[in-house]
Amino acid sequence: MSQTEQQNDTSPIDTKIVTAAIHPAIGVARVGDAPTEYYLGPEVTAPQGNDENFYRTPSGQLKREAVRYRIYGYNANGDVVKELTCDNANIIWHAHIANRKANWFQFITALDIPETKDLVTIRRNKDVKEQDRHHLIIDGGPCQITGINQTGAKAQKFDQGKFKDIPVYLGEMQTDDKGRLLMLGAHGVSKSPSGAPPYDDKDGDSFNNANDWYDDIADGPIDATVEFEGNDIPVEGAWMLSAPPNYAPDVVSWRTMYDLMVDTYIANGWMSMPVTTSFTQDILPQLQRLSNLQWVNKGFFAMFGKDRPMDFNDPQFIAQLSQTPTSLGHDIYGELRQQLFNAFRPNDPKVNEPRIWPWIYGDSFNGDVFARSTNTMLALPQVAQIHLKRWAKGTFIDDYNPTATPVTEIDQLPVTEQPAMLDKAPLHYCLADAFHPGCEMTWPMRHATIYSKPFRIRRRTAVQPPEEYGPTLNQQQALAADGPLNEQGPGDISQYMGLPWQGDTAYCRAGYTAEYDMYVPTFWPARVPNTVLSEEDYAIVIDCSKSRAERLAAYSRRVSWYRSVDNLPTPTSDVATVMERMIATFGSQGIVLAKPGVQNDPQLPAVIYVENITDNSMRSLTKAATLAANVAVGQRKTQLQQAGWDDTEHLENAIKLRARKPTNRS
Numbered sequence: 001m002s003q004t005e006q007q008n009d010t011s012p013i014d015t016k017i018v019t020a021a022i023h024p025a026i027g028v029a030r031v032g033d034a035p036t037e038y039y040l041g042p043e044v045t046a047p048q049g050n051d052e053n054f055y056r057t058p059s060g061q062l063k064r065e066a067v068r069y070r071i072y073g074y075n076a077n078g079d080v081v082k083e084l085t086c087d088n089a090n091i092i093w094h095a096h097i098a099n100r101k102a103n104w105f106q107f108i109t110a111l112d113i114p115e116t117k118d119l120v121t122i123r124r125n126k127d128v129k130e131q132d133r134h135h136l137i138i139d140g141g142p143c144q145i146t147g148i149n150q151t152g153a154k155a156q157k158f159d160q161g162k163f164k165d166i167p168v169y170l171g172e173m174q175t176d177d178k179g180r181l182l183m184l185g186a187h188g189v190s191k192s193p194s195g196a197p198p199y200d201d202k203d204g205d206s207f208n209n210a211n212d213w214y215d216d217i218a219d220g221p222i223d224a225t226v227e228f229e230g231n232d233i234p235v236e237g238a239w240m241l242s243a244p245p246n247y248a249p250d251v252v253s254w255r256t257m258y259d260l261m262v263d264t265y266i267a268n269g270w271m272s273m274p275v276t277t278s279f280t281q282d283i284l285p286q287l288q289r290l291s292n293l294q295w296v297n298k299g300f301f302a303m304f305g306k307d308r309p310m311d312f313n314d315p316q317f318i319a320q321l322s323q324t325p326t327s328l329g330h331d332i333y334g335e336l337r338q339q340l341f342n343a344f345r346p347n348d349p350k351v352n353e354p355r356i357w358p359w360i361y362g363d364s365f366n367g368d369v370f371a372r373s374t375n376t377m378l379a380l381p382q383v384a385q386i387h388l389k390r391w392a393k394g395t396f397i398d399d400y401n402p403t404a405t406p407v408t409e410i411d412q413l414p415v416t417e418q419p420a421m422l423d424k425a426p427l428h429y430c431l432a433d434a435f436h437p438g439c440e441m442t443w444p445m446r447h448a449t450i451y452s453k454p455f456r457i458r459r460r461t462a463v464q465p466p467e468e469y470g471p472t473l474n475q476q477q478a479l480a481a482d483g484p485l486n487e488q489g490p491g492d493i494s495q496y497m498g499l500p501w502q503g504d505t506a507y508c509r510a511g512y513t514a515e516y517d518m519y520v521p522t523f524w525p526a527r528v529p530n531t532v533l534s535e536e537d538y539a540i541v542i543d544c545s546k547s548r549a550e551r552l553a554a555y556s557r558r559v560s561w562y563r564s565v566d567n568l569p570t571p572t573s574d575v576a577t578v579m580e581r582m583i584a585t586f587g588s589q590g591i592v593l594a595k596p597g598v599q600n601d602p603q604l605p606a607v608i609y610v611e612n613i614t615d616n617s618m619r620s621l622t623k624a625a626t627l628a629a630n631v632a633v634g635q636r637k638t639q640l641q642q643a644g645w646d647d648t649e650h651l652e653n654a655i656k657l658r659a660r661k662p663t664n665r666s
Contacts, residue, residue, distance in 0.1 A: 017073030017081050020226055021236035023422040025455035027067035028430060028440060029171065029242045031188035031216065033587030034061040036152075038184055041065045042425045044413075046406035049250055049594045052612045060614035062245060062587035066174075067426060069093075069181040069238060071224055072419050080416045086179030090227040092146040093181040096462075097158055097170055097220035097240060098491030101499045102136035105469075106209040110363040110435045110443035111478040113375050120474045124209050124499065138163050138214060139490065140170040142462075150175040163214035166193055170218040171242060181224075185242030186216035190500030190583050197576040198500055198583065199657075207507075207575070207657045208437065208498035215500045217242050220490030221459060239457045241493055243440040244501050246429060246527055247561075248296050248592040250609065253526035254289045254358045255381060257430035260446055261455060263381045268448035273383065277396040279322045282387040284400070287312035287321070287340075290358065295592055295609035296529035297510055298558040298643075299359060299519030307603040315402050322400035331394055341392035347385045349374045359520035361434040363443065367659030369513045369521060377521060378433050423455050431524050436658065437504070439527045442496045447485045460487035504528075506565060506582035507575075511643050512655050518643035523658075529592055530644060531558035532611040534626060535619075541608065542598060555604060560644035561590060561611065564622045573649040575657065588615040590622070 028041060034057045039050075055063055071084040071091065084091065105121040125136055140158030150156075151174045158170040168189075174182040192198070192213045200206040219241035226233045265271040277283065291312040294301035304310045311317060321340075325331040344357045354369040354377050364375035380388070390396050410418055410425075435443040444450050452458040460466070466489055469477055477483055484492070498504045510522035510530040522530055533541075533555070540546055540554035560566070565581045582589075590611035597608035613619045645651040 014075040014077060014079070015081050016075055017084075017228055017233060018076050019074045019236070020071050020084055020224075020228075020233045021074065021419065022069050022071055022222055022224060022238040023419040024067070024069065024238065024426050025423045026239045026241070026427060026457065027069060027183060027222070028065075028426040029067045029183050029185035029240060030065035030245050031185045031242055032062040032064035032245060033187055034063045035187075037061070038064040038066045040182075041067050042429055043068065043410040044407050044421055044425050045428045046408060047425075048408045052591065052593060052614055055249070055591055055593075056614050060588065060616075062591075064184050064187070065246065066182045066184045067240060068176065069183065069222055069240075070418075070422065071180075071226060071235065072415075073228065073233065080419060082415055083418070084226060084228060084233075086148050088228070089233075090146075091179050092144055092225045093173060093175070094142065094144045094223040094225070095158075095173055095181075095183065095220065095240065096142040096490045097140045097218040097242075098161065098489075099138040099140075099168070099170060099214070099216065099218045100136075100466075100491035100495040101217070101497065102138075102163065102214055103133050104495035105473045106205055107437045107442075107496060107498060108205060110437070111473070111475050112443055112447070113363050115364045115373055115375060117475055120472050122472055125211050126471065127211075135162070135164045136214075137161075137491070138168045138170060138216075138218070140218060140220075143173055145173045145175060145181070146179070148175055148177050148179045158218070164193055166191075166214075168214060168216055170216055181222065183222070183240045185218070188216065188245070188501070188586055190215040190502055198503060198579040199576040201575060204656060208503050210499055210503070213500050215502075217244075217494050217497060217501050218491060219493040221457070236456065237459070239488075239493070241440065243430070244505055244527070245586065245589075247589060248526055248529050248609075249429070250594060251292055251296055251526045251592065252285075252289055252428065253431045253433075253524070254286075254293065254360060255378070255384075255432040256428050257432050257441060257445065258424050258427035259381065259384075260432035261427065263383050264446050264448055264451075265454045266383055270448070270454050273386070277387045277390040278399055279391065279396055280399045280401070280404075282384075283321075283391045283396065284312075284318065286384060286388065293522075293525055296525035296532060296561075297519060297522050298531040299510065299517060299522070300525075301531075301556075301558065302519075306605045313605075318400060318402070322398050324396065324398045325394045334392075334394055337392045337394070341388050344385075344388060345377060345379045347380045347382045349377075349379050352376045354516070354521055359522060361436065361521050361523050363433075363435045365434070365436060365512075365658055367512070367655045369516050427455075431527055434523055436508075436523065437497055439504070439508075439524050441493060444485050444493070444496060447479075449485045450488065457488050457493070458486060460489040460492075464489075466492070500579075500583060502582040502586055503579050505586065506562070506579050507654050507657055509562070509644050509654060511645075512651070512658060514640070514651060518639050529561040529590075529611070531642070532561050532590060532592055533557075533608065534559045534611055534622070535613070536623065536626070538595065538608060538610040541604060542596070552603060555608075558642075559611075559622075559626045560642060562644045563626060563641075564589070564618055566644070566646045566650065567624070573647055573653055575653050578650075585618065588613070588618040 138161035143156040156173040196212045223237040291304040294305035360378040430440040508523040511518045537554040598604040
């Protein structure tokens with residue numbers, strides 16, 4: 001039936017609910033150091049922006065980001081009928097989350113790329129005997145909750161798990177005023193019972209694999225039992241995972257986890273490749289995300305920022321790029337589109353060329369941006385390349401509307417469109433690359449075997465024990481039909497991530513090769529910023545009493561987001577010390593938030609994203625570190641400090657950490 005026929009169809013809609021499903025299918029909760037306060041994570045892809053009070057308590061602590069789950073009823077045709085809440089159904093929520101990191105294998109490099117065909121990884125905490133390894137698993141156990149407004153003392157906490165003999169809180173279940181489930185992660189705690197360092201400089205593989213350490217990141221299944229109109233309704237379950245904070249909540253990564261999953265499903269035949277290309281939906285995001293990274297990386301600002309050569313937020317430029325060939329055959333901007341298409345790294349590159357887009361590392365960084373491996377840099381995903389190629393040739397739909405406004409709340413959408421948006425929103429703010437290992441999830445998520453259908457994690461039954469793979473794991477085992485990329489249980493998604501999680505947050509920076517560029521390529525600036533506009537410089541930018549030159553200089557000056565960690569309380573290049581500082585102060589790190597800019601100015605934006613710091617002691621440290629970088633003696637040292645490296649040794653240590661070469665360690 002065509003869309004027009006559907007609109008004209010007056011036949012009654014089948015409203016009999018026979019099944020139900022939980023959405024989002026994969027929810028993401030983020031840790032924070034505030035004891036009880038939290039905020040709701042995004043439920044749409046363009047939510048209303050918020051100020052610092054939304055993310056922090058009055059005392060400056062970082063709130064947790066909760067994920068809210070809803071249940072939708074479906075008819076026999078699979079059409080959405082309505083949302084099921086405690087107003088119209090009896091609902092009991094069930095969840096089971098765990099942390100299995102310390103018992104899993106070390107993360108060295110993604111195990112599904114050619115560079116790791118000979119890699120053999122060992123278990124974390126390899127000296128713990130097999131009969132004692134269950135003490136390394138923090139199992140929050142199954143919990144359930146029902147009713148409305150189950151908060152505070154009525155919440156169900158995942159606090160029964162232990163690391164060795166130490167109780168570890170992994171999060172909790174609450175409900176809202178409609179009985180929807182709220183899942184909260186934990187508080188970002190990482191510790192070692194024995195006081196071991198988070199990094200042993202005698203063992204390069206200890207980075208992200210600290211022995212005798214635990215953190216409180218977790219994941220697991222979400223289920224519900226539903227009674228509706230006197231009948232028990234089968235409910236399709238979901239998944240929850242906790243993740244590090246989002247330090248730039250309005251910035252979207254160049255490729256999102258949602259994009260990656262759609263690419264995976266299309267390749268697996270679960271979704272169809274779009275037959276047409278929309279400029280607004282398929283092209284503009286690929287361009288604008290490059291420009292929006294200007295607020296978290298100075299290299300991207302220099303090329304893609306306001307009044308820069310490739311400002312993809314400039315309405316006039318966008319209008320040119322969205323224009324299709326005329327009916328007379330003229331294609332005014334055809335060559336421009338072709339050159340922009342050529343500026344991107346192709347899907348299957350034959351050589352590694354870091355100077356083309358995107359300036360983002362891939363899965364196989366080895367310390368040299370000009371390395372031979374084509375996995376050193378991130379390439380265009382296949383679906384994105386197809387869209388961009390159509391656009392370059394002029395076979396796309398010009399649907400750009402500069403006055404269009406996206407929905408900012410889920411209830412603004414028809415109920416039939418809400419489940420899909422709920423599935424997309426949390427993944428839209430997760431990173432797909434670079435998997436080294438990543439921020440929220442890593443390389444297994446690009447394998448269709450880990451899903452039962454789009455966005456649904458393939459489950460291991462509750463009575464089915466996890467597979468055991470012995471003391472080592474190689475690529476052949478990891479990718480085998482009976483390997484770990486199949487049925488999943490509590491803790492199985494997050495176990496691949498770094499331990500403790502703050503290690504990557506402290507060292508997933510940009511540049512690394514000073515002779516090439518201090519700011520690009522980069523790893524994950526959309527979640528963990530590299531260089532930011534400080535509050536002090538923002539004050540100068542909007543101060544009309546300052547000279548034009550002074551305001552523009554302040555606007556183009558970006559400071560290291562890591563400057564407080566690198567200089568607290570005294571500068572150091574020691575890897576373990578920097579990691580310990582991030583572990584202790586992650587909740588006080590700056591958050592990049594929108595503030596009013598300068599209206600109708602050709603060189604200054606109307607909205608400016610500024611690093612916000614509320615902790616007074618942290619503000620003093622960052623201010624002092626900024627001043628030290630600006631007055632450092634010698635141009636070389638100034639560049640290093642402004643790019644986020646305390647000194648040459650600090651940079652060299654970071655390169656070693658990120659450049660661990662896969663070797664056969666059997």
